[in-house]
Amino acid sequence: MDEIKGNIDRVRWQNAVDKYLSYLSLLYQINPQIAKSAFNRVGTARKRILFSESKSSIVGSLRDGSYSETSVQKIGNSPFYAFVGLDNRSKSKFLDEVMQICTVPVSLRSEVLASFN
Numbered sequence: 001m002d003e004i005k006g007n008i009d010r011v012r013w014q015n016a017v018d019k020y021l022s023y024l025s026l027l028y029q030i031n032p033q034i035a036k037s038a039f040n041r042v043g044t045a046r047k048r049i050l051f052s053e054s055k056s057s058i059v060g061s062l063r064d065g066s067y068s069e070t071s072v073q074k075i076g077n078s079p080f081y082a083f084v085g086l087d088n089r090s091k092s093k094f095l096d097e098v099m100q101i102c103t104v105p106v107s108l109r110s111e112v113l114a115s116f117n
Contacts, residue, residue: 001108003030008111016116017073017084020091023112024051025076027102032078038101039080042094048083050094055081092116 007026011019028035039051049061058072058081071085086094092113099109
C-alpha cells in the first residue's frame with residue numbers, strides 16, 4: 001500500500017479525472033485480479049456502465065446523449081476503460097468501493113478521498 005501513499009503527493013495538483021484514473025490504474029497494477037473483480041462488482045450506476053474492457057459498451061450505456069465519447073477514458077496500464085463524466089462526489093464513492101474491495105485500509109482510503117475535495 002506504500003504505492004498508494006506515495007501517489008497521494010504525486011497527484012495532489014492533478015484534476016479530479018486524472019486523480020481518479022491514476023488511483024484506478026495503481027490499484028490494477030498492485031493486484032490485477034482483485035482490481036478486475038472490483039471493477040466488475042462496482043460495475044454500473046443508474047444503468048450506466050462505469051468500468052469495462054470495452055469502451056463501446058460504456059459509450060452505449062450513455063444513451064441519453066448528455067455525455068460524449070470523451071467521457072470514457074482508458075485506465076492506464078490496464079485493459080479497462082472508465083466512465084469519467086461523474087461529479088467528484090460520485091468519483092469518490094465509486095473509488096472508495098473499489099479500494100474497499102481491493103482491501104485498502106480505511107485510513108489510507110480516507111487520505112485518498114480527501115484529495116478530491
